[in-house]
Amino acid sequence: RSRTSGENLFVVLLISAPLSQKLEPPANPARFRDTNAAIRCFEFAAKASPDNPLVLNNLSVALAQADRNGDALAGFRRVVSLQPDSVMPRHQMRRLTSRIVPFWHIPMLNDVRRNDVFEAAIKRAIAEHGPSVQMLDIGAGSGLLSMMAARADATNVVACEVVPVIAETAERIIEQNGLSNRVSVVNKVSTNLVIGRDMQELAGILVSEILSSDLLAENVLDTFEDAHARLISEGATIIPRAASAIGCLVESDVLGNYAFVGTVSGFDVSEFTRLAANRLPIHGTMTEWRRLSPDIELQTIDLTCPRHAEDIRLIDVPVSADGTAVGIVQWMRIDLAEGIEFPIIPTTIPMVVGCRSCIRILGRSR
Amino acid sequence: RSRTSGENLFVVLLISAPLSQKLEPPANPARFRDTNAAIRCFEFAAKASPDNPLVLNNLSVALAQADRNGDALAGFRRVVSLQPDSVMPRHQMRRLTSRIVPFWHIPMLNDVRRNDVFEAAIKRAIAEHGPSVQMLDIGAGSGLLSMMAARADATNVVACEVVPVIAETAERIIEQNGLSNRVSVVNKVSTNLVIGRDMQELAGILVSEILSSDLLAENVLDTFEDAHARLISEGATIIPRAASAIGCLVESDVLGNYAFVGTVSGFDVSEFTRLAANRLPIHGTMTEWRRLSPDIELQTIDLTCPRHAEDIRLIDVPVSADGTAVGIVQWMRIDLAEGIEFPIIPTTIPMVVGCRSCIRILGRSR
Numbered sequence: 001r002s003r004t005s006g007e008n009l010f011v012v013l014l015i016s017a018p019l020s021q022k023l024e025p026p027a028n029p030a031r032f033r034d035t036n037a038a039i040r041c042f043e044f045a046a047k048a049s050p051d052n053p054l055v056l057n058n059l060s061v062a063l064a065q066a067d068r069n070g071d072a073l074a075g076f077r078r079v080v081s082l083q084p085d086s087v088m089p090r091h092q093m094r095r096l097t098s099r100i101v102p103f104w105h106i107p108m109l110n111d112v113r114r115n116d117v118f119e120a121a122i123k124r125a126i127a128e129h130g131p132s133v134q135m136l137d138i139g140a141g142s143g144l145l146s147m148m149a150a151r152a153d154a155t156n157v158v159a160c161e162v163v164p165v166i167a168e169t170a171e172r173i174i175e176q177n178g179l180s181n182r183v184s185v186v187n188k189v190s191t192n193l194v195i196g197r198d199m200q201e202l203a204g205i206l207v208s209e210i211l212s213s214d215l216l217a218e219n220v221l222d223t224f225e226d227a228h229a230r231l232i233s234e235g236a237t238i239i240p241r242a243a244s245a246i247g248c249l250v251e252s253d254v255l256g257n258y259a260f261v262g263t264v265s266g267f268d269v270s271e272f273t274r275l276a277a278n279r280l281p282i283h284g285t286m287t288e289w290r291r292l293s294p295d296i297e298l299q300t301i302d303l304t305c306p307r308h309a310e311d312i313r314l315i316d317v318p319v320s321a322d323g324t325a326v327g328i329v330q331w332m333r334i335d336l337a338e339g340i341e342f343p344i345i346p347t348t349i350p351m352v353v354g355c356r357s358c359i360r361i362l363g364r365s366r
Numbered sequence: 367r368s369r370t371s372g373e374n375l376f377v378v379l380l381i382s383a384p385l386s387q388k389l390e391p392p393a394n395p396a397r398f399r400d401t402n403a404a405i406r407c408f409e410f411a412a413k414a415s416p417d418n419p420l421v422l423n424n425l426s427v428a429l430a431q432a433d434r435n436g437d438a439l440a441g442f443r444r445v446v447s448l449q450p451d452s453v454m455p456r457h458q459m460r461r462l463t464s465r466i467v468p469f470w471h472i473p474m475l476n477d478v479r480r481n482d483v484f485e486a487a488i489k490r491a492i493a494e495h496g497p498s499v500q501m502l503d504i505g506a507g508s509g510l511l512s513m514m515a516a517r518a519d520a521t522n523v524v525a526c527e528v529v530p531v532i533a534e535t536a537e538r539i540i541e542q543n544g545l546s547n548r549v550s551v552v553n554k555v556s557t558n559l560v561i562g563r564d565m566q567e568l569a570g571i572l573v574s575e576i577l578s579s580d581l582l583a584e585n586v587l588d589t590f591e592d593a594h595a596r597l598i599s600e601g602a603t604i605i606p607r608a609a610s611a612i613g614c615l616v617e618s619d620v621l622g623n624y625a626f627v628g629t630v631s632g633f634d635v636s637e638f639t640r641l642a643a644n645r646l647p648i649h650g651t652m653t654e655w656r657r658l659s660p661d662i663e664l665q666t667i668d669l670t671c672p673r674h675a676e677d678i679r680l681i682d683v684p685v686s687a688d689g690t691a692v693g694i695v696q697w698m699r700i701d702l703a704e705g706i707e708f709p710i711i712p713t714t715i716p717m718v719v720g721c722r723s724c725i726r727i728l729g730r731s732r
Binding site for chain 2: 087088094095097098101103105106107109110112115116119142143144147148151165166169172173176177257258259260261264265266267268269271272273274275276277278279280312
């Protein structure tokens with residue numbers, strides 16, 4: 001961070017689009033309307049002139065436009081290696097990295113309370129299973145939980161991370177902290193892990209911080225189900241062992257403005273409410289809502305369970321105050337191990353589930 | 367909205383993953399690890415049994431997993447038409463709609479001040495050009511601005527909207543408000559509009575609300591450049607005619623926690639700061655920052671200009687208070703017409719641009 005003072009100036013770099021480099025602006029620009037055609041064209045040029053930074057740069061711009069973010073990032077890296085003083089490809093690398101790496105990684109890392117409860121649970125599990133236990137960390141991120149295991153004497157830790165740029169960074173961090181001999185990073189989606197190749201044996205401890213405030217997310221449960229079926233041993237310790245979505249009914253004009261629309265400038269646009277978000281990310285600092293119910297447990301998932309059934313439930317919510325409900329503000333409670341609960345994850349973004357749509361669905365399906 | 371009272375219960379619908387319907391759970395489930403293979407398989411089944419809701423449902427689940435959201439939405443709609451009482455495909459439709467339709471549409475519609483200044487500028491332009499002017503609304507959304515033009519007597523309005531489900535909704539809204547004879551919705555990206563087919567003639571008025579707080583977004587400038595080159599007449603009125611990004615240097619522990627990481631639980635993970643978001647969406651209600659500089663104009667874009675050059679600038683920011691800067695909070699000012707300025711768009715999400723990375727880049731490129 002930069003210390004500023006009243007006497008100094010602070011300098012900011014601004015870069016405008018278009019971000020593709022040009023030798024000179026063509027008089028009558030022929031734009032590529034088909035991004036894939038552009039990619040094929042630049043790939044062809046890159047074969048003819050493999051170390052041409054202009055070609056590589058434009059190829060990478062096209063790849064980024066086609067949402068092939070990983071390939072684009074690799075391309076801009078090569079441009080930077082060829083032209084270390086060039087500002088534009090560095091700017092593009094930052095943009096792409098931001099697209100690839102979810103922004104909540106860093107606030108989560110800075111959450112001391114969360115880190116401490118994870119470490120307590122990890123230490124206890126290693127004391128129980130012994131230091132030579134095969135430990136698997138799914139969604140390793142920076143590698144923090146794996147390093148905690150190594151510090152607690154575990155010698156056989158696999159940190160599985162699917163995003164290449166995050167996995168590389170974890171590898172560097174683990175090396176900088178002198179733990180590369182105990183922790184190996186595997187850059188794969190966990191459902192592609194192979195015992196005997198990526199891990200020596202079935203894991204005796206599985207730790208995973210992939211839970212988000214969206215407990216209902218399909219891929220989270222798929223990941224745990226796959227781990228149960230293929231990656232962990234009988235009697236393995238799973239951290240966390242359970243997670244619950246907690247919520248309360250709220251009144252809020254601010255949130256209502258995000259969820260409902262009626263008459264605007266004299267026109268009836270209420271039809272647009274059907275397109276409203278069914279979940280809205282709201283930051284922990286967003287407090288302009290008033291509770292209309294006590295906390296209720298919306299759902300609990302037992303992660304020690306090998307499979308999870310489909311589930312549709314109606315939940316009765318006791319109402320504790322008069323008001324106009326706009327939805328439910330939701331957060332999470334994770335149960336890491338016996339006696340180690342983490343009641344609320346403050347850096348997780350609570351979500352508002354619009355009520356109207358649910359009511360409409362219920363009205364029709366009852 | 368639902369009126370609640372202390373005596374009543376409020377009912378919430380919860381649905382757990384997995385969301386694919388199953389006849390019965392297979393004992394040893396063979397999961398599709400390749401989504402495209404799953405799509406091909408279900409497409410094959412759908413050909414053999416075109417009205418089978420189970421096949422259509424599973425095809426749509428696979429399409430959604432492959433991020434083919436529009437196709438998936440169409441599929442779930444067919445499932446609902448075949449099984450009107452089924453809750454799951456309705457839930458999936460809501461999820462997909464939320465993915466497809468940006469959440470800021472509704473708060474923007476509810477922003478009375480913004481609507482009023484747009485209407486003032488539109489009315490003035492129509493008074494100037496006459497009611498038979500060809501008017502083009504790019505990124506029409508709900509169709510609000512097009513309906514304002516029709517109410518101001520314009521008879522020849524094209525509302526161009528790229529997202530199919532939004533375009534359909536706009537069409538319904540325009541019909542419900544009795545303006546279908548004056549406004550026609552074209553479901554295309556504006557760069558594919560064809561004069562003589564989608565519009566009668568070159569537009570004399572172009573209105574567009576596609577500006578976000580990210581003035582630097584490539585596709586926004588591309589859209590305006592394409593409109594200048596192909597879609598508007600000499601002397602056309604462009605609303606807004608200019609836009610500026612305004613910002614100030616801020617101190618904030620909360621935002622700092624999102625942008626920087628150093629030592630965590632005794633491990634040096636500062637390397638992860640390189641993966642920090644370079645822009646962070648912060649809601650207008652998020653006020654836990656302290657200003658360290660006056661407002662500065664970061665960038666102004668003249669939208670009446672047919673082309674925009676590449677631009678890298680250094681901006682000197684006068685510092686008005688001592689503190690530790692974490693970045694710049696940014697918002698927008700739009701200039702709709704002579705005397706009609708909209709100083710701040712409150713529902714736009716201001717962004718924080720991390721400073722450290724800029725400084726690092728500057729240090730190397732100076």
